[in-house]
Amino acid sequence: xxxxxxxxxxxxxxxxxxxxxxxxxxxxxxxxxxxxxxxxxxxxxxxxxxxxxxxxxxxxxxxxxxxxxxxxxxxxxxxxxxxxxxxxxxxxxxxxxxxxxxxxxxxxxxxxxxxxxxxxxxxxxxxxxxxxxxxxxxxxxxxxxxxxxxxxxxxxxxxxxxxxxxxxxxxxxxxxxxxxxxxxxxxxxxxxxxxxxxxxxxxxxxxxxxxxxxxxxxxxxxxxxxxxxxxxxxxxxxx
Amino acid sequence: xxxxxxxxxxxxxxxxxxxxxxxxxxxxxxxxxxxxxxxxxxxxxxxxxxxxxxxxxxxxxxxxxxxxxxxxxxxxxxxxxxxxxxxxxxxxxxxxxxxxxxxxxxxxxxxxxxxxxxxxxxxxxxxxxxxxxxxxxxxxxxxxxxxxxxxxxxxxxxxxxxxxxxxxxxxxxxxxxxxxxxxxxxxxxxxxxxxxxxxxxxxxxxxxxxxxxxxxxxxxxxxxxxxxxxxxxxxxxxx
Numbered sequence: 001x002x003x004x005x006x007x008x009x010x011x012x013x014x015x016x017x018x019x020x021x022x023x024x025x026x027x028x029x030x031x032x033x034x035x036x037x038x039x040x041x042x043x044x045x046x047x048x049x050x051x052x053x054x055x056x057x058x059x060x061x062x063x064x065x066x067x068x069x070x071x072x073x074x075x076x077x078x079x080x081x082x083x084x085x086x087x088x089x090x091x092x093x094x095x096x097x098x099x100x101x102x103x104x105x106x107x108x109x110x111x112x113x114x115x116x117x118x119x120x121x122x123x124x125x126x127x128x129x130x131x132x133x134x135x136x137x138x139x140x141x142x143x144x145x146x147x148x149x150x151x152x153x154x155x156x157x158x159x160x161x162x163x164x165x166x167x168x169x170x171x172x173x174x175x176x177x178x179x180x181x182x183x184x185x186x187x188x189x190x191x192x193x194x195x196x197x198x199x200x201x202x203x204x205x206x207x208x209x210x211x212x213x214x215x216x217x218x219x220x221x222x223x224x225x226x227x228x229x230x231x232x233x234x235x236x237x238x239x
Numbered sequence: 240x241x242x243x244x245x246x247x248x249x250x251x252x253x254x255x256x257x258x259x260x261x262x263x264x265x266x267x268x269x270x271x272x273x274x275x276x277x278x279x280x281x282x283x284x285x286x287x288x289x290x291x292x293x294x295x296x297x298x299x300x301x302x303x304x305x306x307x308x309x310x311x312x313x314x315x316x317x318x319x320x321x322x323x324x325x326x327x328x329x330x331x332x333x334x335x336x337x338x339x340x341x342x343x344x345x346x347x348x349x350x351x352x353x354x355x356x357x358x359x360x361x362x363x364x365x366x367x368x369x370x371x372x373x374x375x376x377x378x379x380x381x382x383x384x385x386x387x388x389x390x391x392x393x394x395x396x397x398x399x400x401x402x403x404x405x406x407x408x409x410x411x412x413x414x415x416x417x418x419x420x421x422x423x424x425x426x427x428x429x430x431x432x433x434x435x436x437x438x439x440x441x442x443x444x445x446x447x448x449x450x451x452x453x454x455x456x457x458x459x460x461x462x463x464x465x466x467x468x469x470x471x472x473x474x475x476x477x478x
Contacts, residue, residue, distance in 0.1 A: 019283070019285070019286075020280065021280040022272040022275070022280060022281075022283045022286070023266075023269075023272050023273070025272075026265065026268045026269040026271075026272045027269070029265045029268060029288075029290075030262075030265040030266070030269060032265075033262050033264075033265045033290075034262070034412060035390040035411060036261070038411075038412075039407075039410070039411040039412075040410060040411075041258060041259065041260040041261060041292045041294075041296075041410060042293065042296075043292070044258070044260075044261045044292040044294050045288070045292070046258070046289070046290065046291050046292060046293065047258075047261070047288075047289075047290040048287075048288070048289055048290075049268075049286075049287070049288040049290070050285070050286075050287055050321070051272075051283070051285065051286040051288070052285050053280045053281050053283040053284070053285060054281065054285065055280075055281070057280075078321055082289070082317055082321065120413060121265075158475060168278075170410075171278070171280060172277075172278040172279075173273060173276055173278075202268075220436075
């Protein structure tokens, strides 16, 4: 991954496959803009975002429902046609169908993989046990279990229903103190069960769980994707 | 403007001309998503956003620089081509060139005018004097002065340099307590000078000024645009 170099270098256009959910996409854009740390509008990258609420449900797809793949490929195609060169998708579970996006990617464009990015950020903490906060599809597809277990890390998780209830609450617009307390309770239980690191692996989770209310070191997959996306988009300045 | 009706009616696709500045666009998207008040992703509208940091500077254009018009028209064209049917532009000063957007608008699409929307929200407060927080181009083009004065309302404003300094600070990423205090000082001075209502007429201002730190009734032009955009996008459900 290239280093961040130069004060106001050029950027490649960023394309965001969003809407999974809409609030998580807005959160990702806000974090992305904030992380640019530019003093002037002109020093920012151009960003195209499609917030599409009609991507087939990832958990329902696991149960035999419509595949999100074709809709994700169509969104990627539209973003690429609009000039996007670096694609990011702030939804963990949707990465089970990331192959559909990669299939339409031209050679000069990049798809910044949220799962690979978050796994790298997690392994950088050298955990023995990771507490995974993710929805059913992310578990079922073993998106995090496979790479973390391959690296010798144990993965534990709360009951799937408890995470689903919290995510549904956030999708419904509740990010207040009670929702934050519910997130803390899940994280406390993971820490008690031996997690050295809590991995927020659903983009709704960081809306109610951050360093301020998590009892263990927290890896925010969304924040990792923000950093990796900007690194991929920033053009190196010739020395 | 159609009323908000039904629980989960259909939506027309919303297109956001953004990047003026990038943080203000992210704020607009966050407010828009929050205002939908939907329990599920599928109940949200589809939203396309282009955050383009290369729209020629509005204040520089007033001083003889390049016109933002052609770039805004091109952005509108891309959003319309992507399926947008309701366009919104969260930048007050850029509305001096809104004609360029209207010129490319097909008969079945809508441009929700931020200035008209914010003027209506301001007049609903029945003020005698409005304290206008806006950048130089918004003043120079008399975007708010003309309609408010035509309605018999006096418009007062802080020195242009003071507002420009605050906006530059917010564009540089500073939305902390000191920036909020600077915003409060501007609003206090307007209230002391007789403003019944403070009109936040630059999309960077609400990032540091809200009901919590404004000493007078506040009209947030961005918030008014959010509401008007959703009203224009929501399809009426047949009775």
